[in-house]
Amino acid sequence: MLRFTLRRAVLMVFMLLGLLAITFTISHIAPADPAALAAGPDADRAMIERYRVEYGLDRPMYEQFAIYLQRLLTGNWGKSIHTTRQVWDDLVTYFPNTFELVMFSILIAVALGVPLGVVAAVYQNRPIDHTIRILTVSGVALPMFWLGLMAQLYFALHLGWFPLGGRIEMMTDPPQAITHLLLVDSLLRGQFSTFVEGLHHIVLPAVALCFPALASIIRVNRAEMLETLNQDYIVNARAHGLSTFRIVAVYALKNAMLPTMAMIGLRFGWMLGGTVLVETVFDWPGIGLYAVQAAISSDFEPIMGATIVLGFFFMMTNFVIDLIYGILDPRVREQV
Amino acid sequence: MTGPAPLLSVQDFRLEFDTFDGVYKAIDGIGFDLAPGESLGIVGETGCGKSVTAKSVMGLLPSPPARVRGGRILFDGEDLLRVGERRMRAIRGNEIAMIFQDPMTYLNPVFSIGTQLVDVILAHQRARPRAERMTRERARDHAVEMLRRVHLPNPERQLDSYPYQLSGGMRQRVLIAMALSGRPRLLIADEPTTALDVTIQAQILDLIGELRRDLGLSVVMITHDLGVVASVCDRVVVMYAGQIVEDAPVARLFDHPAHPYTRGLLAAVPHPGRPAASLSSIPGSLPNLLDPPAGCRFHGRCPLAGDDCLRPPPTTAVADGHRVACWRAMEAADAGA
Ligand SMILES: Nc1ncnc2c1ncn2[C@@H]1O[C@H](COP(=O)(O)OP(=O)(O)O)[C@@H](O)[C@H]1O
Ligand code: SF4
Ligand SMILES: [Mg+2]
Numbered sequence: 001m002l003r004f005t006l007r008r009a010v011l012m013v014f015m016l017l018g019l020l021a022i023t024f025t026i027s028h029i030a031p032a033d034p035a036a037l038a039a040g041p042d043a044d045r046a047m048i049e050r051y052r053v054e055y056g057l058d059r060p061m062y063e064q065f066a067i068y069l070q071r072l073l074t075g076n077w078g079k080s081i082h083t084t085r086q087v088w089d090d091l092v093t094y095f096p097n098t099f100e101l102v103m104f105s106i107l108i109a110v111a112l113g114v115p116l117g118v119v120a121a122v123y124q125n126r127p128i129d130h131t132i133r134i135l136t137v138s139g140v141a142l143p144m145f146w147l148g149l150m151a152q153l154y155f156a157l158h159l160g161w162f163p164l165g166g167r168i169e170m171m172t173d174p175p176q177a178i179t180h181l182l183l184v185d186s187l188l189r190g191q192f193s194t195f196v197e198g199l200h201h202i203v204l205p206a207v208a209l210c211f212p213a214l215a216s217i218i219r220v221n222r223a224e225m226l227e228t229l230n231q232d233y234i235v236n237a238r239a240h241g242l243s244t245f246r247i248v249a250v251y252a253l254k255n256a257m258l259p260t261m262a263m264i265g266l267r268f269g270w271m272l273g274g275t276v277l278v279e280t281v282f283d284w285p286g287i288g289l290y291a292v293q294a295a296i297s298s299d300f301e302p303i304m305g306a307t308i309v310l311g312f313f314f315m316m317t318n319f320v321i322d323l324i325y326g327i328l329d330p331r332v333r334e335q336v
Numbered sequence: 337m338t339g340p341a342p343l344l345s346v347q348d349f350r351l352e353f354d355t356f357d358g359v360y361k362a363i364d365g366i367g368f369d370l371a372p373g374e375s376l377g378i379v380g381e382t383g384c385g386k387s388v389t390a391k392s393v394m395g396l397l398p399s400p401p402a403r404v405r406g407g408r409i410l411f412d413g414e415d416l417l418r419v420g421e422r423r424m425r426a427i428r429g430n431e432i433a434m435i436f437q438d439p440m441t442y443l444n445p446v447f448s449i450g451t452q453l454v455d456v457i458l459a460h461q462r463a464r465p466r467a468e469r470m471t472r473e474r475a476r477d478h479a480v481e482m483l484r485r486v487h488l489p490n491p492e493r494q495l496d497s498y499p500y501q502l503s504g505g506m507r508q509r510v511l512i513a514m515a516l517s518g519r520p521r522l523l524i525a526d527e528p529t530t531a532l533d534v535t536i537q538a539q540i541l542d543l544i545g546e547l548r549r550d551l552g553l554s555v556v557m558i559t560h561d562l563g564v565v566a567s568v569c570d571r572v573v574v575m576y577a578g579q580i581v582e583d584a585p586v587a588r589l590f591d592h593p594a595h596p597y598t599r600g601l602l603a604a605v606p607h608p609g610r611p612a613a614s615l616s617s618i619p620g621s622l623p624n625l626l627d628p629p630a631g632c633r634f635h636g637r638c639p640l641a642g643d644d645c646l647r648p649p650p651t652t653a654v655a656d657g658h659r660v661a662c663w664r665a666m667e668a669a670d671a672g673a
Contacts, residue, residue: 232441240456241428330498
């Protein structure tokens with residue numbers, strides 16, 4: 001398992017370099033005048049020249065790439081031409097909110113999706129299976145922002161169970177940053193009322209965001225469970241008197257979880273990059289909203305920054321899923 | 337019937353499958369007895385209902401699509417068709433155990449041998465009085481003992497290996513160890529050597545014979561290989577299209593086969609006892625059991641068929657312990673003698 005992990009980690013480093021090579025190309029090579037682009041539309045000639053020298057844009061390519069990497073590693077990710085804030089600071093502010101939202105959402109999707117998939121498979125074509133199918137079909141068919149709006153109208157406006165939007169109340173002081181994840185930091189700092197408040201705010205957007213993922217997890221898990229429950233080793237387990245619960249929840253599910261994990265990983269990746277609609281509806285200060293605003297105003301550095309962060313976490317997701325695969329399946333662990 | 341009460345007695349058992357195309361009458365009124373300590377062979381070509389019979393005894397057929405249409409399956413006097421799933425689960429492994437054809441697919445690929453074996457052993461404990469139940473550590477020791485018993489090399493180390501790391505023969509040994517870990521009285525072996533190399537086949541058959549002697553097991557050996565029957569069975573029933581057409585002691589069956597189908601099978605074996613004989617060398621194929629032919633189910637392929645064969649043939653005893661279902665059983669027996 002250690003060798004397997006190391007191999008995956010090395011692979012991951014190479015993929016990351018690949019990603020950075022792409023963003024480097026987009027920012028340094030593709031534009032007619034990268035310095036003019038980076039300096040922004042309002043910059044005059046002198047500013048652009050200063051920029052060119054400051055960022056080494058007059059040097060050879062490989063040197064520029066090295067400078068680029070060094071810049072990124074030291075947290076110098078450029079500035080937003082609109083707010084003139086450091087992109088790095090913005091990312092550290094906004095990305096953790098999105099990460100929390102997506103994490104929370106995928107946890108809901110897995111915690112509900114896996115058992116519902118199992119139940120649907122065990123009771124195939126019975127009423128409960130059909131009921132669950134309504135959920136999976138609507139999860140795929142209904143647009144997320146519409147679900148979000150409806151949830152907001154009903155549970156926040158009408159019933160008043162949840163706040164309308166935002167990360168926490170305006171008047172609440174966020175905990176001093178440790179991980180930049182509000183729920184984690186408020187716990188670490190012992191601010192339980194802030195934690196509860198953060199939780200209260202995250203429920204509706206997370207539920208709205210989780211529906212498509214929930215639907216696919218149920219569908220994949222159901223199909224995989226149906227297939228594994230038909231395998232010879234299940235007959236063998238029954239022939240030796242194992243209990244139905246153990247056969248379904250352990251012997252079959254562990255096998256069915258392999259393809260389901262792949263779907264969970266895929267969905268997690270998609271969600272990271274696809275939160276903007278939910279963030280808009282719930283006024284969630286996340287990176288989706290940040291990136292879209294930057295894109296609308298052609299604010300170059302924030303776009304590139306968001307791209308790198310999202311790409312990096314997409315890769316991390318695949319890495320973690322690979323590791324889980326290795327833990328679940330001895331055959332995967334062995335292969336090179 | 338003389339002798340001791342049978343350990344297993346299948347009586348007029350009927351079973352159907354509901355399929356998209358209609359009702360498939362897979363088992364049609366079969367009956368046989370197995371005495372304690374006896375080894376009974378069930379032979380017949382692929383699709384004749386051998387595995388369905390075995391799985392019915394174990395209560396392993398999902399319903400739907402399977403539907404029992406009648407009969408009894410008595411194990412030690414208890415009707416397995418009526419005991420219910422709870423009791424059946426206690427019987428599986430503890431009283432009756434089963435091993436299967438393809439050792440490649442009958443072990444769970446993502447759990448170690450030890451985990452699977454210990455799980456089975458622990459499951460067996462639920463059927464025991466509380467005071468006699470094994471702890472997990474004791475179950476692990478028992479697992480090693482069982483692996484040693486089936487002559488698996490390095491049993492302690494093998495506990496941590498996964499199925500894909502073992503050869504077919506070794507996996508079948510693991511499955512046998514699993515089957516015997518609950519000290520069953522009856523072992524049902526469904527073509528346990530069909531998927532193995534010839535040399536490994538002989539080793540596994542030897543192992544089953546050895547365990548049978550040492551543990552006093554009764555064995556139902558399902559096979560389409562008459563060589564296997566000759567080497568491990570005392571008695572044999574021949575199945576054809578969901579029915580039993582002949583039931584005889586092994587020596588008697590080889591010397592005086594009475595049913596034309598059995599005779600065809602034996603003719604396909606150049607030298608009785610040599611394995612790898614194919615049963616499909618009789619011209620023609622099994623009738624479609626969605627709509628079984630009236631009368632004798634073999635008549636489409638039978639060289640002796642006549643008009644009377646359009647009525648179901650009676651089962652007659654042609655000798656002590658030798659039953660045949662054929663209108664011309666006597667003629668065939670005489671001709672073969
Ligand atoms: N679950 C099922 N549904 C429908 N038909 C089945 C099912 N299981 C077995 N059968 C049919 O029953 C017949 C007997 O099968 P089986 O007992 O497996 O044959 P074999 O003698 O080769 O072991 C076959 O023709 C098979 O198609
Ligand atoms: S009953 Fe008739 S058709 Fe059937 S096996 Fe005997 S002779 Fe052949
Ligand atoms: Mg079979």
